[in-house]
Amino acid sequence: xxxxxxxxxxxxxxxxxxxxxxxxxxxxxxxxxxxxxxxxxxxxxxxxxxxxxxxxxxxxxxxxxxxxxxxxxxxxxxxxxxxx
Numbered sequence: 001x002x003x004x005x006x007x008x009x010x011x012x013x014x015x016x017x018x019x020x021x022x023x024x025x026x027x028x029x030x031x032x033x034x035x036x037x038x039x040x041x042x043x044x045x046x047x048x049x050x051x052x053x054x055x056x057x058x059x060x061x062x063x064x065x066x067x068x069x070x071x072x073x074x075x076x077x078x079x080x081x082x083x084x
Contacts (some may be wrong), residue, residue, distance in 0.1 A: 002055065002062045012073070
């Protein structure tokens, strides 16, 4: 994902992660999810390093990627708007 979209969507991503952690804590699995998040955070520097050459070979524009994203917060749920 292009950097501009990453930064734009970061607040939503963080909020969804907090909600996920809270849900796991309420199920008594807080230790598991916190360990998973910690391990993922430790891998970020390596991913950022790998990301640079990938981003330099873009084929799609930022606008094309934005239009292709599913912007629903809960993608598994269907829209309530009826198509005519």
